Amino acid sequence: MAEFPIEPADRIKTLPPYLFAAIDEMKKKAIARGMDIINLGIGDPDLPTPAPIVERMRQEVGNPKHHQYPSYEGMLTFRQAVATWYQRRFGVSLDDGTEVLTLIGSKEGIGHVPLAMVNSGDIVLVPTPGYPVYPVGTGFAGGVSYMMPLTKANHYLPDLAAIPADVARKAKLMFLNYPNNPTSATAGKEFFKRVVDFAQEHRVIVCHDAAYSEIYYDGRRPASFLEADGAKEVGVEFHSLSKTFNMTGWRIGFAVGNTQVLAALGKVKSNLDSGVFQAVQEAGITALQSGEALVDGIRSIYQERRDVLLTGLKRIGLEVEPLHAAFYVWITVPKGFTSASFTAYLLEKTGIVTTPGNGFGDAGEGYIRMTLCTNKERLAEAVERIEKVGLNA
Numbered sequence: 001m002a003e004f005p006i007e008p009a010d011r012i013k014t015l016p017p018y019l020f021a022a023i024d025e026m027k028k029k030a031i032a033r034g035m036d037i038i039n040l041g042i043g044d045p046d047l048p049t050p051a052p053i054v055e056r057m058r059q060e061v062g063n064p065k066h067h068q069y070p071s072y073e074g075m076l077t078f079r080q081a082v083a084t085w086y087q088r089r090f091g092v093s094l095d096d097g098t099e100v101l102t103l104i105g106s107k108e109g110i111g112h113v114p115l116a117m118v119n120s121g122d123i124v125l126v127p128t129p130g131y132p133v134y135p136v137g138t139g140f141a142g143g144v145s146y147m148m149p150l151t152k153a154n155h156y157l158p159d160l161a162a163i164p165a166d167v168a169r170k171a172k173l174m175f176l177n178y179p180n181n182p183t184s185a186t187a188g189k190e191f192f193k194r195v196v197d198f199a200q201e202h203r204v205i206v207c208h209d210a211a212y213s214e215i216y217y218d219g220r221r222p223a224s225f226l227e228a229d230g231a232k233e234v235g236v237e238f239h240s241l242s243k244t245f246n247m248t249g250w251r252i253g254f255a256v257g258n259t260q261v262l263a264a265l266g267k268v269k270s271n272l273d274s275g276v277f278q279a280v281q282e283a284g285i286t287a288l289q290s291g292e293a294l295v296d297g298i299r300s301i302y303q304e305r306r307d308v309l310l311t312g313l314k315r316i317g318l319e320v321e322p323l324h325a326a327f328y329v330w331i332t333v334p335k336g337f338t339s340a341s342f343t344a345y346l347l348e349k350t351g352i353v354t355t356p357g358n359g360f361g362d363a364g365e366g367y368i369r370m371t372l373c374t375n376k377e378r379l380a381e382a383v384e385r386i387e388k389v390g391l392n393a
């Protein structure tokens with residue numbers, strides 16, 4: 001039989017190298033040496049989904065009407081629950097028929113929205129450091145990412161005035177993400193208003209990723225992009241039940257806002273997927289209707305962990321960004337280290353897994369990211385281990 005070379009498509013071959021492969025390799029070696037690993041690399045809640053949500057799923061999974069194809073846009077009852085939640089949480093009203101679209105996790109919508117809106121060669125404005133799905137989704141659609149650096153000096157907000165005029169003119173879409181992964185920075189309503197003005201002036205569609213809107217501390221509730229005047233005319237906001245309700249494995253999220261963007265994204269979805277299992281949507285309704293009761297407990301656990309880790313890291317001399325939302329600790333690497341060498345140092349000397357900042361884009365060089373998805377005893381131990389080995393390269 002004649003063999004021929006099996007070649008993946010260029011869009012796959014040109015994906016950025018999987019930076020975490022090197023870390024996985026180091027982790028395996030450390031485990032083989034008998035090291036006790038503290039994994040502060042994963043951005044996936046370690047706590048279980050709250051019991052009432054699981055119980056609703058148990059009941060609904062036996063209902064035969066859920067065993068058939070769901071509608072791609074989501075059950076009307078789920079979209080109504082979203083609209084009610086949105087009104088209560090942000091004071092923004094949404095038409096549950098046209099301004100809410102159910103997603104198979106927000107990553108699904110974020111990855112697909114460039115297919116819906118971006119033509120080959122169009123520019124997409126992408127924050128760096130940032131969630132890798134923004135540039136990758138852009139590339140899959142044939143778009144070209146223009147990276148907007150998020151820096152400490154700018155409080156990790158993109159400097160819109162620094163975007164060159166020809167880039168702004170050619171830009172079709174902009175991704176933003178607050179509370180931010182990986183820096184945990186937040187954005188206020190007045191920043192969102194400036195984004196709306198920029199979008200209107202340059203006719204740019206705004207896609208705001210609000211996956212962490214409900215993970216906040218000290219009572220400082222993050223704003224929605226849609227709270228800014230005129231936001232619905234220029235963009236959409238992506239939400240997720242994953243981080244809010246410890247439901248990363250369930251795959252459910254939603255997009256809200258501009259009807260034309262949602263209709264186009266819906267067309268992509270109706271051709272590529274067939275929506276979210278209805279029993280999961282029923283469980284999602286229970287989650288959204290639970291009020292603050294379920295999330296309050298989750299928040300206070302993260303807040304305790306944050307206090308342990310941030311206080312500890314500062315005490316031993318690390319420079320750490322403030323953390324009022326999301327669950328990421330953004331740490332400046334000590335003198336003499338790079339992101340990669342500090343990550344390797346911590347793993348080899350202490351068994352602590354972290355993520356090098358440059359894994360989120362070039363502007364993340366000089367930082368590492370730790371997560372709060374581990375219990376506070378282990379976080380305290382992580383601090384002790386680092387203190388013991390010191391911070392000298």
Ligand SMILES: *Cc1c(COP(=O)(O)O)cnc(C)c1O
Pocket residue numbers: 043104105106107108131177181209211239240241242243248251252253
């Ligand atoms: C976790 C995460 C998401 C999405 O998660 P889903 O489980 O797909 O809803 C989206 N954006 C950012 C920045 C994230 O960290």
